[in-house]
Amino acid sequence: MDSVKNIPLSWAHDWLQQPKRQYIDGQWVDGAGQDKWVVTNPANREALCEFVMADAEQVEYAAHIANQRHESGAWSKVSRTQRADMLRQIARLIREHTEELAVLESLPNGKLFAESMADDIPTCADIFEYYAGWTDKFYGETSPVEDGFLNYTLKEPIGVCALIAPWNFPLYQTSLKVAAALAMGNTVIIKPSEYTPLTTIYLMELIDSELEFPAGVINMLLTNGEMANQLTLSSNVHKVSFTGSTGVGRKIVQNSGLSNLKAATLELGGKSPCIFFEDTPDLDGAIDRAFTVMFSHKGEKCSEPTRFLIHDSIYDQVLEKLIAKANAVKCGNPFDENVDQGPQCNEAQFNKILEYIEIGKGEAKLVAGGCADTEGDNANGYFIRPTIFSEVDQNARIAQEEIFGPVLCCTRFHTTEEAVQMANATAYGLAAGIYTADVSRAHRVAEQIDAGMLFINRYGCYGLAAPFGGFRQSGWGKEMAIHSLSSYTKTKGVWVYYGDA
Structure with a gap:
């Protein structure tokens, strides 16, 4: 196919033939478990590689x-300047190997290679x-206390951080967690999703071969969720950062209570609304943007606007x-530049989405899609047409439960109060969008919506600073910016009595 001829797929084929192993204490070691995991290509269900999983021990x-x-x-005693330099060296490795990483990001995930190249990997x-710049800028303070006393605080590394990444943005989510944790002086254990571990493995190979991190500071485990559960139970782990489902997030909280009350940052599910008021500025542009954010990455994004609330x-x-x-929309090979949407990441997700589509057919009016796209070249892949339901009741399952796929619910409203009520009518609170020319209404509605991120007149604005x-069942804590650094440190207060003058 001409449109994919310049992509280094032959390099990836050769790399995939090499053994995939655990990285522990600066050494590549075989998995100790009894079971193998096969990483597959969701565009054709072909095996990409396999590895022996780590067991709980x-x-x-x-x-x-x-x-x-x-x-x-x-690592914590390494100077902050040296820490920053090491993080910048990782950034350099990523930039030098962007093309290879983009291939390994898209192959097991199904996201468009163009998206991986232009956005995911460079980010x-x-x-x-970004976090290299924070190593010497996040520190303690002195406190205003009584005369004769001095109080100051220290920001110390929290300890061992278990970093559990999802399969939808494999290297991006791993990078957010690893960079912040290392910047604050912690040691880390990376657990990529078993479905999409390739970019993490390759980056670890680059780090191991080209940089001189102390052994045991960065570790990587290839295993499934059942075995990785031990990370959340271990008293040797002091912090878990997890991105994934709300159900697993609950389990992590339970395990924290059963073990050493380890800290947790949880970035979980969403059912985010996007409100189009009658005075939406540049309506065509707003529709284009919201549609793109909703259906890019095959709809496998936690913050996507899966509910469009539209004025009557x-x-x-x-x-x-x-x-x-x-x-x-054209579904197909994610390495074809003429394709708009790749396959869903795995069979379980493919089947889950189709099940929700069938549920939706009994709850609302199907107006687009509603089926798999598995004819011709797509016959062996996990492709699903962009699906739109109209006249969706706010209490319908497809409006309440996270589907995590290319399924959009459209509901009409008549008043601002009704729109706000609908926006808040789920268990989630990750994000929300507001389109209106009325500045006062925009700010008023933003205050009334119970979500961690509000996008006014452009859905999906993100920046590292x-x-x-989100709020509620969308999780605990924040990723990115200075806000994430607190979760990778512990604050120690020190009192000094120096007596009266």
């Missing part, structure tokens, strides 16, 4: 090693550069344009 061993290195100060380099006066007009855009994270 090996997981605990990695935690023990990481804690030993933490207690010895192997990973930016993340390490423009509802039919907006819906007509959405349907036309959905019907024009701005916090990312």
Whole structure:
């Protein structure tokens, strides 16, 4: 296929033939478990590579090693300037190998290679550069206390951080966690999703071969969620950062209580609304932007606007344009530059989405998509047409439960109060969008919506200097910006009595 001829797929094929192993204490070691995991290509269901998974005992061993290195100060006693330099070196490696990483990001995930090249992988380099700048700028303070006393605080590394990344943004989410944790002087255990571990493995190979991190500061485990559960139970782990489902987030909280009350940052599910008021400025542009954010990455994004709340006066007009855009989408090989949407990441997710589509057919009016796209070249892949439901009741399951796929719910409203009520009518609170020309209404509605991120007149604005994270069952804490650094440190207060003058 001409449109993919310049992509280094032959390099990836050769790399995939090499053994994939655990990285513990600066050594590549075989998985100690009894089971193998096969990483597959969701575009054709072909095997990409396999690895022997770590078992619970090996997981605990990695935690023990990481804690030993933490207690010895192997990384925390390295100067902040040196830490920053090492993070910048990781950024350099990512930039030098962007093309290879983009291939390994898209192959097991199904996201467009163009998206990985233009956005996902370059942003990973930016993340390490950004947090390199924080190593000597996040520190304690002196406190105003009574005469004769001095009080100051120290920001100390929290310890061993278990960093559990999802399969939808594999290297991006890993980078957010690793860069912040290392910047604050912690040791880390990275657990990529078993579905999409390739970019993490390759980056670890680059770090191991080209940089001189102390052994045991960065560790990587290849295993499934069942075995990785030991990370959340281990008393050798002091912090878990997890991005994934709300159900697993609950389990992590339970395990924290059962073990050493380890800290947790949880970036979980979402059912985010996007409100189109009757005075939406540049309506066509707003529709284009919201549609793109909703259906990019095959709809496998926690913060995507899966519920469009549309004022009655423009509802039919907006819906007509959405349907036309959905019907024009081409599903196919994510390495084909003429394709708009790749396959869903894995079979379980593919089946889950199709099940929700069938549920939706009984709850609302299907106006676009509603089926798999598995004919011709797509016959063996996990492709699903962009799907739109109209006249969706706010209490419908498809409006309440996270589907995590290319399924959009459209609901009409008549008043601002009704729109706010609908926006808040789920268990989640990750993000929300507001389109209106009325500045006063925009600010008023933003205050009334219970979500961690509000986008006014442009859905999906992200930056490393701005916090990312939600409320309620969308999780605890924040990723990105200075806000994430507190979760990777512990604050110690020191009192000094120096007597009366």
